[in-house]
Amino acid sequence: LSATTLAAFSGRNTMADGVHVPLLANVGTAADAVQAAASGAEGVGLLRTEFCFLNRDAEPTVAEQVEAYGGVFEAFPGKKVVVRTLDAGADKPLPFLTNLDEPNPALGVRGYRTHIGSPGVLERQLQAIASAAALHSAEVWVMAPMVSTAEEAALFASLCAAAGLATPGIMVEVPSAALMASTVLREVDFASIGTNDLTQYAMAADRQLGPLAALNDPWQPAVLRLAKLTVDGAAAAGTAAGTAKSVGICGEAAADPALAVVLVGLGISTLSMSARALGPVAAVLGSVTMGQARELAAAALAAPSAAAAREAVRAALPTLA
Ligand code: PEP
Numbered sequence: 001l002s003a004t005t006l007a008a009f010s011g012r013n014t015m016a017d018g019v020h021v022p023l024l025a026n027v028g029t030a031a032d033a034v035q036a037a038a039s040g041a042e043g044v045g046l047l048r049t050e051f052c053f054l055n056r057d058a059e060p061t062v063a064e065q066v067e068a069y070g071g072v073f074e075a076f077p078g079k080k081v082v083v084r085t086l087d088a089g090a091d092k093p094l095p096f097l098t099n100l101d102e103p104n105p106a107l108g109v110r111g112y113r114t115h116i117g118s119p120g121v122l123e124r125q126l127q128a129i130a131s132a133a134a135l136h137s138a139e140v141w142v143m144a145p146m147v148s149t150a151e152e153a154a155l156f157a158s159l160c161a162a163a164g165l166a167t168p169g170i171m172v173e174v175p176s177a178a179l180m181a182s183t184v185l186r187e188v189d190f191a192s193i194g195t196n197d198l199t200q201y202a203m204a205a206d207r208q209l210g211p212l213a214a215l216n217d218p219w220q221p222a223v224l225r226l227a228k229l230t231v232d233g234a235a236a237a238g239t240a241a242g243t244a245k246s247v248g249i250c251g252e253a254a255a256d257p258a259l260a261v262v263l264v265g266l267g268i269s270t271l272s273m274s275a276r277a278l279g280p281v282a283a284v285l286g287s288v289t290m291g292q293a294r295e296l297a298a299a300a301l302a303a304p305s306a307a308a309a310r311e312a313v314r315a316a317l318p319t320l321a
């Protein structure tokens with residue numbers, strides 16, 4: 001399947017009824033971005049900036065950051081690039097931000113929370129993103145990882161505004177942010193659901209532990225319901241603000257073609273994934289209408305288990321059955 005579908009992917013994905021679903025790439029470096037652009041990605045849905053600096057003991061200078069981010073923007077002239085601010089944590093420690101002695105690192109000072117103990121790092125990063133954006137034509141959006149409350153979202157938005165960054169957003173990867181989406185999303189312009197962490201925290205199952213893989217499954221109806229709450233909350237926040245709030249996905253769930261159909265049916269407007277998944281996801285999305293995707297999303301939400309949700313949807317998709 002993948003050889004033919006990769007060749008067939010034109011870079012503009014439409015469903016069988018012509019609905020356009022932008023397919024974006026998850027990247028960590030400028031080299032990844034060049035490869036993603038060559039694979040037909042319509043933009044970047046997740047630039048994991050911590051990947052640019054994983055081996056560094058000291059905070060990168062603003063000039064170094066401008067160069068790293070600029071390399072990504074350069075690969076996508078005129079296209080959307082969503083930059084995530086540093087997400088240091090247990091699985092990807094940055095010595096200048098993380099404390100390796102925490103007893104429970106997944107619940108510790110990680111992601112946006114590092115702003116509390118290391119003031120200035122986030123401000124300098126936002127300044128670097130703004131400077132790099134000014135040098136290139138990419139449409140730059142900025143989001144914070146591991147946001148849990150409306151207060152955090154509001155503070156992040158104010159820091160973005162101070163740096164001259166016009167489109168602030170948050171990752172929804174902590175269940176509290178999904179549950180409170182209608183309030184939290186009033187503070188920012190968009191949300192991107194990180195299903196890797198959202199699943200880990202919803203199921204209380206460490207994403208790095210193989211024996212917990214069955215729990216750590218984004219097909220879990222509990223996770224799908226949190227995604228639906230986020231979409232519904234974004235719609236309510238958009239109505240209250242008089243301006244639409246878009247919701248994308250940038251977790252691994254978007255790279256599973258059958259799950260991608262479900263997520264689009266739930267109302268997710270963009271999908272971001274590793275470049276090699278673009279072709280297979282485009283092929284399956286192109287085989288269904290939005291009406292069919294909505295029906296499959298309803299079936300998955302109503303399923304009693306992850307296995308039942310997956311089987312119901314896969315059986316209904318002729319290209320996968
Ligand atoms: C996620 O949590 O789904 C996500 C995209 O972020 P990361 O995998 O980098 O934690």
Ligand code: MG
Nearest residue numbers: 173194196197
């Ligand atoms: Mg995450």
